[in-house]
Amino acid sequence: MQELALLAESAGALVIDSIVCKRLKPVAATFIGKGKAEELAQWVQENDITLLLFNHDLSPGQERTLEQITKCRVLDRTGLILDIFAQRARSHEGKLQVELAQLEHLSTRLVRGWTHLERQKGGIGLRGPGETQLETDRRLLRDRIKTLHRRLGKVSKQRQNRRATRKKVPIPTVSFIGYTNAGKSSIFNQMTDSDVYEADQLFATLDPTMRRLELAGNTQVILADTVGFIRHLPHDLIEAFKSTLEEVEQAELLIHVVDDNNEEALDQTNRVNEVLLELGAENIPQILVFNKIDLSGHKPDIEYSEKGRLTRVWVSAKTGAGLSLLMDALADHYRQMRKVIKLDIPAKAGRLRAQIYENLEIISEKDKNEGGWELAVSLDDRQMAWLEKQETYQSNYLKIDIINGLAPTGS
DSSP: OHHHHHHHHHTTOOOOOOOOOOOSSOBTTTBSOHHHHHHHHHHHHHHTOOEEEOSSOOOHHHHHHHHHHHSSEEEOHHHHHHHHHHHHOOSHHHHHHHHHHHHHHHTTTGGGGGTTSOOOOSSTTOOOHHHHHHHHHHHHHHHHHHHHHHHHHHHHHHHHHHHHHHHTTTOOEEEEEEBTTSSHHHHHHHHHTOOOOOOSSTTOOOSOEEEEEEETTTEEEEEEEOOOBOTTOOHHHHHHTHHHHHHHHTOSEEEEEEETTOTTHHHHHHHHHHHHHHHTOTTSOEEEEEEOHHHHOOOOEEEEOTTSOEEEEEOOTTTOTTHHHHHHHHHHHHHTTOEEEEEEEOGGGHHHHHHHHHHSEEEEEEEOTTSSEEEEEEEOHHHHHHHHTSHHHHTTOOEEEEEEEEOOTTO
């Protein structure tokens, strides 16, 4: 219920009061029972309420019946979240995605808008203009949904093309994920010196933002800031935002931001993992980053598994405490996956040498007497695949010897 109040405030509503009802099972017509609905109607009239928000999904029939009894607008949890998304969408793609989700949700509720017109009751001579209008609107709605699907398909292809372009350069993608309002955008801005919109409210960020980040050891990553998750995230939203969430699916590493000051942090973490399971991204490696330690009182810290893999970091995006630990840990994470190899580069391959210096970590370099260079380079499998695609390499200008396994930390 506290989360519902935060959602309402994020949408711009003024929360007057909350009511909790206990039932063994929902009532088909009114969800909360006819007696409780009439009690609610009296409460609405006495307190001059203009909107009732339910922390559950209501059927179109339940919404209509409750509105008739209470004489007040009724909105369920999904409708409220969709309204917040409509307010936050900034990019062309984000607006298309939100509109599609809204129309999918509205398609079964369209009948409410025509209560002033006559309905079709059946029988000769009883077909009124209201039914004609409803059918026309439903048809327009279906056409608009098809149009949005086509447009989002084109946008998705453009995103795939951009992703394919990024993959041509050996730079891994790291995506921020987490429960809404955990502080993903705040950490993203601190690490990349960006100005992505951040606020102490639910769903402040909708549109994904990509930034290149330079780490120690000439390590570069692409950081992606994505939309936050929430309990019972509407299925229509997950479907509409599939192209945006592809940034999560295609990432090589996930930074899972958790609000360290929230009593329900464990439950929120489980909810995020449920959404990842639905997206098919549950096997992507994660680093848990506990944010807001300035409120929880936890000190900046870092934790590794028994195998030496980074697992947890405690930071504060507000004060910047612990962020240097996170940056160093990220660099160390990618350094552990590297091998050190020796490259024998002839003098006529100077352009390739320049590309290697730009994209890879150079351990040492030695000039050869006959001309050319001998480089010791630290790289991972992805960077090795990039190197093998270079024209000079394909022309057999290079002689590659593996010196050792993992690159030493701090090299």
